[in-house]
Amino acid sequence: MKIEITRVTSWKDVLNAARFTQRKKPLDKEPSIEFKKKIIRAEHSPLRCLMFNIDFYDIPYYSMGHFVRHVHAQPFVSSSRPDVIGSNAPRGEQLKSDPVNMRLFLNAQEIINISRVRLCNKAEGETRKIWKEVINQLHEIEPELANACRPNCFYRGFCPEIKPCGAADTDLFTLGVLDYQSSLY
Ligand SMILES: [Zn+2]
Numbered sequence: 001m002k003i004e005i006t007r008v009t010s011w012k013d014v015l016n017a018a019r020f021t022q023r024k025k026p027l028d029k030e031p032s033i034e035f036k037k038k039i040i041r042a043e044h045s046p047l048r049c050l051m052f053n054i055d056f057y058d059i060p061y062y063s064m065g066h067f068v069r070h071v072h073a074q075p076f077v078s079s080s081r082p083d084v085i086g087s088n089a090p091r092g093e094q095l096k097s098d099p100v101n102m103r104l105f106l107n108a109q110e111i112i113n114i115s116r117v118r119l120c121n122k123a124e125g126e127t128r129k130i131w132k133e134v135i136n137q138l139h140e141i142e143p144e145l146a147n148a149c150r151p152n153c154f155y156r157g158f159c160p161e162i163k164p165c166g167a168a169d170t171d172l173f174t175l176g177v178l179d180y181q182s183s184l185y
Pocket of ligand 1: 120152153159161167
């Protein structure tokens, strides 16, 4: 399994979308970290101008099936057709665990949204591991955004799951919520 993240727009696009809403002229500069944190914290619409390609190589077919349910990300999935991949195996013998490649073309807000459910202990284990690796790698290129990517119970301060994940009953829960909140400032 391999993951590659590429940012395909810039923070300048976010800045100038925000300036447009204020009837201000565009600027040709990278905004400050304070500006980035403010937009991430508020989750205002200009955040959707920050776009990424997240490329997954050799993830299980079933994990792809989980990620494509996040409908605000545009997925591209490698074909599994035997005639395309040069396999003799009949389709009925292909496994849900067979490897597939997937690209998600998505914005920063959707990365936060996917994290809320896929980082949760209630998410399927392998898919959670894959998304955790995405956020680990995101830390290296967009640390402020990666800090905002948390499972729902830390994001909302309680576990909203129908069968709660149990995180809210642990001693570390309050610390986790505080860590999330302080990382946004
Ligand atoms: Zn939970």
